[in-house]
Amino acid sequence: MIHVIVGSTNEGKLAACRRAFERAFGAVEVHGVEVPSGVPAQPVGEECFNGARNRGIGAREASRKNHLSGDYFVGIEGGILLLYDTWFGFSVTCIIDGRGRTGYGTSPLFELPRSFTLRALAGGELGDVVRELTGDKHFAERRGAVGLLTNGLLTREAAHESGVLAALAPHLSAERYEL
Numbered sequence: 480m481i482h483v484i485v486g487s488t489n490e491g492k493l494a495a496c497r498r499a500f501e502r503a504f505g506a507v508e509v510h511g512v513e514v515p516s517g518v519p520a521q522p523v524g525e526e527c528f529n530g531a532r533n534r535g536i537g538a539r540e541a542s543r544k545n546h547l548s549g550d551y552f553v554g555i556e557g558g559i560l561l562l563y564d565t566w567f568g569f570s571v572t573c574i575i576d577g578r579g580r581t582g583y584g585t586s587p588l589f590e591l592p593r594s595f596t597l598r599a600l601a602g603g604e605l606g607d608v609v610r611e612l613t614g615d616k617h618f619a620e621r622r623g624a625v626g627l628l629t630n631g632l633l634t635r636e637a638a639h640e641s642g643v644l645a646a647l648a649p650h651l652s653a654e655r656y657e658l
Contacts, residue, residue, distance in 0.1 A: 480506040480507065480508055481500060481504045481505075481506065481507045481508070481550050481551065482507075482508050482510070482547075482548045482549050482550050482551075483496055483497075483500050483507060483508065483509045483510070483549065483550065483551045483552075483553060484510050484511075484512060484538040484539070484541065484542045484547055484549040484551070484552050484553070485509060485510070485511045485512070485538060485552075485553045485554075485555070486511075486512060486514040486516075486533075486534030486535055486536075486537045486538035486541075486552070486553065486554040486555075487511055487512075487513070487514070487534060487554075487555060488511040488512070488513050489511070489620055490620060490621065491620045491621040491623075491635055491636040491639065492511070492555045492636075492639055493509055493511045494621075494636055495555070495636050495637070495639035495640040495642075495643055496509050496553055496555075496639075496640075496643055497509045498640050499640050499643035499644045499647065500551070500643070500647075502644070503644070503647055503651060510547060510549075512537075512538055512541040512542070512545070512547075514533075514534055514537030514538060514540075514541055514554075515533065515537060516530035516533050516534055516554075516556055517529065517530065517533040518530035518533070518556065520604050521558065521559070521599045521602070521603065521604045521605065522556060522557075522558035522559075523558060523559055523560070523561075523599075523600075524558070524559075524560050524561065526556075526558060527556045527557070527558035527560070527569070527570070527571040528556075528571050528573070528583065529556075530554070530556030530558070530571070531554040531555060531556040531570075531571040531572055531573035531583070532554060532573045532581075533554065534553075534554025534555065534556060534573070535552050535553055535554035535573040535574065535575045535581070536552070536554070536575065537554070538552040538553060538554060538575075539552040539575055549577070550576065550577055551574055551575070551576055551577075551650070552574070552575045552576075553572065553573070553574050553575075553643065553646075554572070554573045555570055555571070555572050555573075555639055555642065555643070556570060556571050557569070557570040557571075557605070557623075557635070558570070558571070559591065559596065559599055559600075559605070560588065562588070565590055566590070566591045566593075566596040567588040567589060567590055567591060568588070568589050568591050568595075568605060568623075568624050568625060569585055569586050569587070569588045569589070569638075570585065570586040570635075570638060570639055570642050571583065571584070571585050571586075571642065572584045572585070572586075572639070572642040572643050572645070572646040573646060574643070574646040574647060574650060576650055580649060580650060580653065581649070582646045582647060582648055582649035582650055583645075583646055584641075584642045584643065584644065584645025584646030584647070584648070585642050585645065586625075586638035586639060586641050586642040587625075587633065587638055587641060589624075589625045589628060589629070589633070589638075591605075591624070591628075592628070594608075595608050595624065605619070605623070605624045606619035606620075606623070606624075607619075608624065609622075609623060609624050609627050612627065613627065619635070620635070621634060621635060621636045622634045622635055622636070623635025623636075623638070625638055
């Protein structure tokens with residue numbers, strides 16, 4: 480059985496990791512630990528990659544400190560990104576294995592309404608915007624802004640799962656990443 484330690488206790492992130500790792504390896508045990516991201520509450524651009532890496536490293540350190548068995552350590556960090564003069568929401572996943580091999584992946588990008596972007600850039604968080612609009616304090620965790628904007632066709636949890644699967648590439652095809 481594969482043991483995965485996730486640098487978050489967010490149930491949406493844990494469920495996304497569980498599904499992705501089950502698809503890749505079969506039997507899996509996923510455990511979440513609360514670790515700092517080391518980036519602002521609403522990361523922008525490369526801060527998302529830094530936050531994901533910091534969470535993956537934090538998961539590995541927490542695993543050692545708490546004597547948890549871990550084969551893979553995962554960090555997921557959501558944020559916003561400016562590309563092609565358009566603001567997008569997305570998340571970054573960083574997966575570190577027991578030997579230190581690291582893989583990165585992202586969720587699909589989704590265009591943000593101007594009002595969401597302005598609030599995020601002014602110090603707010605996308606999750607706060609979603610909670611205010613829906614009145615549901617748990618909506619942001621599993622469905623998120625992408626779920627709201629796509630009428631549930633793509634949820635935050637499903638988007639995270641895509642990012643986790645993409646970040647597994649260097650682990651599943653290690654020989655292709657060798658120099």
